[in-house]
Amino acid sequence: MPEGHTLHRLAREQQQTFAGRPVHVTSPQGRFAAGAALLDGRVLQAASSYGKHLFADFGGDVLHVHLGLYGAFTGGTGDPPPAKGALRMRWTAPGPDGAGAWTDLRGPTACEVLAPPEVAAILARLGPDPLRPRADGGVAHRRIGGSRTAIGALLMDQSVLAGVGNVYRAELLFRHGISPFRPGREVAADLWQRMWADLVVLMRSGVRMGRIVTTLPEHRTRRSGVVQRDDAHYVYRRTGLPCRICGTPVRTEVMAGRNLYWCPVCQAI
DNA sequence: TACAAATGATCAG
């Protein structure tokens, strides 16, 4: 499920699997019927992601997908399974002897065909994405450093920073011992540089692993082997459980409509 | 069978 690392991974997979091939595009559910008809049979030029947005360029017409809270892609090789449920979009690229590939999209917030200027407009309102090669974290601090808004809310604002979601927000703040309620302008530039550098490392690791793991081995119940699901985070979805560092019960509260998790002792200020 | 929850964003007020 989708924070920036998921979209980055999907773009890479779609690039490797479908780019340079004609793609058969359908919308079994019907809600993307017109767009599917427009793209069907055309060659995918390139797939890329920016923040939580995915762009698939079919040469002048760009498919834009935003997964929202529940959207998901699935896919595989060979023949696709029978379409079931609310299947917004299906891609297939037939190949000889089971070399075909398919991918299914369900539940997205956005699945639409855009012209390049519309794509540019979306990119223009996004802050720097820690996964983009030459992204500049300093640009984000220009917004953060002048704001009275809580850092916990600023981190979720895609025009400040693109690609960070609820998990990375909670975990990043914990790793730097920062209260989610601290105003942005009290996050000094050097502290922000450390946070940004950490985000780059964490999100790249997320792309590699296909999941978000933020804990150090010495803070896990099991120190070696595969990281268990309940060992992957410091505070995210650990309400009431003891903090891995100090033992204080992890707290939760809704901030701007989303569940926020933090340790009131390790993240006091 | 029904309902709640989930890593998101938008719009009204």
Next chain:
DNA sequence: TGATCCTTTGTAA
């Protein structure tokens, strides 16, 4: 800030 949209999955009734 609250309501709303998108869909699947897991748990409760």
